[in-house]
Amino acid sequence: MASPAGQFHPWRHIITFLVITAALYALVFFTPGSTAPKLGIDLQGGTRVTLLAKTTNGTTPSRDSMNLARDIMERRVNGSGVAGAQVQIDGSNQLVITVPGQNNLEGLTRSAQLNIRPVVARWANPAFVAQAPVTTAPSTTGPAASPSATATGTSGAASTAPSSPATATAQNEATTPATGSSTVTTASSGQGLRGEAAALLPKAASTTDASTTTTASSPSSPPPTTPATATPTGTTGTAATPTAPATVEPPASVFPAGSNPGVLTQPAGSDEAAFTTWETAAKAYANGGGPTCAQIEYFQGLDVPDKPLLACDQNGQFVYLLAQTLIPGTQISDATSGFDTQGGHGWIINVTFKADGFKTWSSYTTAHYDRTGGTNPPPDSMTAFTLDSQVLSAPVINEPITTPGTQVSGSFTQQSAKSLADSLKFGALPLAFDRQESQQVSAELGFQYLKAGLIAGGIGLLLVVVYCLVYYRLLGLITILSLFLSGGLVYAVMVLLGRWIGLSLDMAGIAGLIIAIGITADSFVVYFERIKDEVREGRTFRSSVPRGWKRAKRTILSADAVSFLSAAILYLLAVGDVKGFAFTLGLSTILDLVVVFLVTHPLVALTSKADLFSHPVWSGLGNVARAGQEHRAVAARLQSKEA
Template sequence: MIVAALYALVFFTGDGKPYPKLGIDLQGGTRVTLTARTLDGQPPTTESLNQARQIIETRVNGMGVSGSEVTRDGNNLVITVPGEGSEEAKQLGQTAELNFRKVVNMVPAQAPPAGTAPQAATQQPGDQEREIEEAKRTRQSTDPAVQMQALQALDCAADDPLRGNDDPKLPLVACDREGQYKYVLEPVFLEGREISNAQAVPPSPQDPGWKVSLDFKSEGAKVWADFTSANVGQQAAFVLDSEVVSAPTIQRALLGGNAQITGQFNQQSATDLADILKYGSLPLAFDQSEAETVSATLGVASLEAGLLAGGIGLLLVAVYCLLYYRLLGILTILSLALSGVVVYGVLVLLGRWIGFTLDLAGVAGFIIAIGITADSFIVFFERLKDEIREGRTFRSAVPRAWTRARRTILSADTVSFLAAAVLYVLAVGQVKGFAFTLGMSTVLDLVVVFLVTHPLVALASKNKFLSKPSVSGLGAVQRLGNQNRAARKAAVTTAKEA
């Protein structure tokens, strides 16, 4: 029933493709280089670059075990994601500086009339610092006349030099995300760092469209409540990296310490924005290079070698079990096969649900897990043979052997799982993939042993044909058990006669 439910999810949810996602080292990926820029034009500090890299790595982990890589290359950060994930890589590098500003004026966006773009006359190609300063002089002026001139001149279709560089203490002239409206905004009254949590909210019959729900920290909740109480009927702009993503009208005072960002969101864009806001703003602004495709670092040959190693390991375990355990060996092979089926289905679903990608380190984790699973069978079977040696029948020995073996199996798997968990927490990069697959396989080992191996052995012990010594492979053990039982009876008889 579990396998049926698992594969119903595999074939009838998501894209329906029954294939796990592969990591960078197996299928290649997409690389985006982020070049850091500062307001004063000076090189970024090592501390700020390291902080940015750590935040992006946190975003990667928060968005799933995807096998993405984030590395420093001088003053650049290089993000590599498996597959054709260029948009995902670019999303990870967004500065995500969310602030809240009161709307002073809003007009429909139009192409700027000729001769009314004051910043265009002084722009110098390649002089990024000067371009930013000129935009600040006009679009962040405190003079209402200059603000209106900047509002008319602003071109929402052009690249924004203020992206992530606006001064929160000054007013701001900005466009919305869709380029449909232009705004004059007051200085920031609430910073995005006061957000404690963010999550995507799906549409409902009463409120269609995807949204992003925000929860504020205690101080931010107080500021938000005071602002909404004093500005009912006014607009509050949610400004992400100098761009208005939503400017709702305040209908009533909001005292619960939460807010919602509405806009032209779909599920992916709402989830991306929520993840970025949840895991923090970057300390630097970045310019993005074009996404480029990178080939697999180890390639299909390495995958084939890993699968070959796993196949040889399974074959050796199967041969050993058949020679040593006979019927019990066949049950071991059936259990291992079912374990492989379950693992494969879980890999496919994890790739859809949390972005998990299988790399060579993960394959190594699964190969090691074969030995852990086989150990559980051996513990059970050897305990069963001990019970039979003491003179019990195959049928009566199974429940006693299982009760005693179960504690050992649980203890051993707990130790293995804890080791994998500690390794996952402390490790970085592909070692995390190894720890993840090892821990997951250990959990699935318990599922297979408890729900498959033990029931199969119990059923075999109750079948006349399968419980025959010549079939079960327990003939020698049963003969020894009969001898021990006869010896004990003889000793009891002798004692009574004495």
């Protein structure tokens, strides 16, 4: 028989709560990460890093630049404001950053200047060419080359002749990068971009990017003989290992004539004539000589977007000559990290352009996409995505791009992808920084204060328990159970938020949780007092529950709304530890509603049908019922006298 319309089903609510709790604890115990809440600096100590600002001309940075760098750095390390990190300016050119735990803070000095630049030319890193013997791979003939077969270099760099009729591995899909490489595709389906092309200049024809993958275009056409490839001495079947950046400023003689003395990877002049002269001198290095990637990376992060640039890829295998910035990183409206489940590229970064940036990107790709079909793409059909003067990827524009979202994929981990996305989202640093020192700092308050806070919370919880048992008898057991379930829910959420947004629990946060005990208990008191009002009017415990809940629900929602609004305003206006207090207070208020609606009310509804809980002595409602009877008797006598 169907249930009457509007009938309350307590078990459905309880099962829903159990499913939610089980799902949260499954994430806690069966996903990577700590199973304990993340503690703040005052409770567990942390890592302190000192960064030294540097400018292109060697002068002291301005105070405005340092303040802006501090604000951007604080947004990076503190995220939503509850990670407990601290960023301070020390002197005229130093930033001191302290974060909870033992974090190595790799990549913290990254300025995160993401620019999109047209590719003018590309050639092999002279350091690899100088040390690598020339080897010739055996050619393949006959039916061995099938349309579905892919050819990749055994040394980590695929070899493709410029005249080869090779095409992209999958039409309109990004090529899967090799380890250590990066590719860029549109966020929808890789529209318009494919893996890096073969050489753009004759001397670069012997080596291609490690991420390039090609397929034979026809089984009947004879495959080209694989040209010579450069392999570092002593390595077979492994990718070349890039050299470390130079620690001493390289000589100007190895860079093109007319280079900027402060940043040798760019021209000194600022007009088109100076740019053209400098680019012509740089192109000559395709025939040999020129700066190595280690020398180029000495100036990493110091480039000016409005000038041409010499840069290297992440592997240090290729030197790129790039034109002025086409789209600056300031045209990025949003950047998020995620896992690519469809393309198989692992952790990726989704970049969304602003309206002006997307308009420029769409117009440029429409005018410069590769019309050769991949046989010999012209230089202007390649665009380089550079981050801090380093080429993340230089894909060929396969067709006009009409979607505003772009994916950057490479050998990212979850942490590095999130770090880079945050850097791009929160903005580029106005200065370049060198990491001076890193040290561990001890807890300011330590375990004793944490223990004291927990004891204070335990005492408060004990007082609430005693009050509920004395005043509400067996109904107090429901209150106690609800409090413990609420605590379990808060624990799981705190652990997960510590992983996801870096939420750290400090003494201010513990204070917020202790106050939340009172807010949760207040909801129970409001509910039970409304039930008492109904019993006082002569109704039974069973019939009083739904009527009392209807009246109490509005009061509970109003009270929790006020508490949450207060916490939200405090969170938005406060800084530092007060943000943590406001966050935990607001979080506990939300979870209080979950427990009251999914646990407390359903349990009271179930117990109202039990004789034990309905008994006036055990329910704590006996005195109320007697008082109601006496009141009604007096009212009846007065009414009879008046009649």
